[in-house]
Amino acid sequence: MRLSLLSDLNAERAARRAAILVTDVASGEQRLVREAEVETDPLALELQDSLRRGKSGLVERDGRQFFLTVQSPPVRVVVIGAVHISQALAPMARGLDLDITIIDPRTAFATPERFPDVPLLAEWPDAVLPEIGIDRYTAVVALTHDPKIDDPALSASLKSECFYIGALGSRKTHERRVQRLIEAGFTQTDIARIHAPIGLDIGAVSPAEIAVSILAEIVASLRKERRRSA
Amino acid sequence: MLSTDTDILKTAEAWRREGRGVAIATVVETWGSAPRPVGSHLVIDGDTNFLGSVSGGCVEGAVITEALDVIADGKPRMIEFGVADETAWQVGLSCGGRIRVYVERLD
Numbered sequence: 001m002r003l004s005l006l007s008d009l010n011a012e013r014a015a016r017r018a019a020i021l022v023t024d025v026a027s028g029e030q031r032l033v034r035e036a037e038v039e040t041d042p043l044a045l046e047l048q049d050s051l052r053r054g055k056s057g058l059v060e061r062d063g064r065q066f067f068l069t070v071q072s073p074p075v076r077v078v079v080i081g082a083v084h085i086s087q088a089l090a091p092m093a094r095g096l097d098l099d100i101t102i103i104d105p106r107t108a109f110a111t112p113e114r115f116p117d118v119p120l121l122a123e124w125p126d127a128v129l130p131e132i133g134i135d136r137y138t139a140v141v142a143l144t145h146d147p148k149i150d151d152p153a154l155s156a157s158l159k160s161e162c163f164y165i166g167a168l169g170s171r172k173t174h175e176r177r178v179q180r181l182i183e184a185g186f187t188q189t190d191i192a193r194i195h196a197p198i199g200l201d202i203g204a205v206s207p208a209e210i211a212v213s214i215l216a217e218i219v220a221s222l223r224k225e226r227r228r229s230a
Numbered sequence: 231m232l233s234t235d236t237d238i239l240k241t242a243e244a245w246r247r248e249g250r251g252v253a254i255a256t257v258v259e260t261w262g263s264a265p266r267p268v269g270s271h272l273v274i275d276g277d278t279n280f281l282g283s284v285s286g287g288c289v290e291g292a293v294i295t296e297a298l299d300v301i302a303d304g305k306p307r308m309i310e311f312g313v314a315d316e317t318a319w320q321v322g323l324s325c326g327g328r329i330r331v332y333v334e335r336l337d
Contacts, residue, residue: 001254001336003246010240025258028306028334056269058259067258067332069269074236097234 001030008032013071016099016137020047021069025058043068073137074099075222080125080153081143082109085168089141089211090118096215098139103128105149125153139164139218141198145173151180158190164221166198166214195221235271238282242273242336251276252336253297257284261312262327276301284331285311297333306334 005021009032012019018035022043038047043066046059054072058065075098079086082104093100101119104110110122121128129152134140140157142150142165150167157165158181167177174196181191199213200220220227233241239254246252255272257264265286272282272290274297284293289311296309312328 001334003243003336006239006243006246006254006336010243013236013239023332023334025308025332056256056258056267067256069256095234097236 005030005032009071013074016073016076018051018073019071020051021071022047023067023069025065025067073135075137075139076101077139077141077218078103078129078132078134078153079141079143080104080150081145081168082106082111082115082120083143084207085143085210085214087114088206088208089214090115092208092211092215096219098215098218101132103153104144125149126156129153129156134160134162136161136163138162139221140166141214141218142167143198145169147177147180151177151184154181154194155184155186158186158193164195164218165193166195166217168198168210169196171197233281235282238271238273241281242271245273245275245279246336251301253300253333254336255284255293255297255331255333257329258308258332259330260327261329264327264329266329272297274298274301285329289329289331293331293333300333300335304335304337306332308332 009019009021012034020033021030022033023030033041033047038044038051041047043061050057050068050070054070056068056070058067077093077098077100079089079100079102082102086102090100102115103121103123103125105122105124107122110120134157140153140162142153144150145168154167178191195217199210200216202213204210204213242252242254253274257266257268257270260268266284270284272280272284272293274280274294278294280294283290296307300307308330310330
């Protein structure tokens with residue numbers, strides 16, 4: 001592989017754009033196809049299919065074998081609330097190759113001292129979410145318990161294609177949340193997308209344990225098709 | 231150092247920019263129960279430093295040996311591992327699966 005190709009592939013990943021590296025297995029010839037170029041590529045159909053499934057693999061065309069290295073954009077986790085759980089969650093998310101961003105308008109919470117090396121936005125979710133862009137590779141986790149902060153983020157997520165939405169709070173808290181979202185015009189089907197109470201039921205108690213249960217639930221949503229019991 | 235997919239390919243790029251010989255091994259096909267999915271990478275430098283994986287540790291040694299030849303002569307190679315393979319006496323996958331790994335030099 002030419003270094004410039006690898007460099008371009010890494011740049012696409014850093015910019016959160018999908019890309020496919022096409023390798024002619026017999027000759028070793030390679031090219032990088034960016035998301036925007038897929039449609040006009042000679043292997044357009046094969047590329048579109050593997051991109052949709054997010055899976056690398058071999059394809060054949062005119063007796064030639066090509067290996068497609070599919071690079072989906074890195075999965076991102078947007079956390080609403082610079083709280084204790086988020087402090088535990090941020091380094092774990094990095095270990096899972098998840099891009100994390102934390103949003104909390106409360107400047108006492110959203111400090112670099114509490115979140116070293118974590119992208120942190122001391123802003124209201126409705127102000128920054130449109131800019132961040134919630135896509136189908138994004139999970140949204142609402143952890144503040146405060147409807148003023150969580151609700152706008154949940155509304156934005158419900159209107160998006162994001163693959164996971166989770167909201168912290170007891171069943172009672174969630175009932176009141178559901179009520180508010182219905183009043184805001186969302187249907188029961190919309191609201192059913194929200195995982196609440198958040199996280200897999202592992203009996204988590206500490207902030208770090210709750211972070212594990214949330215991340216496990218995010219992975220379970222991401223890898224849904226591979227699960228033995230869905 | 232963590233070794234997520236992002237880190238692995240970024241490291242390969244960084245190693246090459248430092249002037250090291252680098253090979254990239256990629257799982258291109260699997261049959262049966264294989265420990266790492268198609269598309270998984272192992273990157274190797276000329277001093278056998280490596281990052282990532284193509285199996286659960288069963289065949290990495292053989293891939294690294296092959297990678298050194300690839301770094302030396304620049305010719306990509308396709309290697310296959312599995313219990314049913316003739317190389318099984320040497321290295322194989324205890325899980326009973328088979329994998330095909332493409333090894334190429336980063337130029």
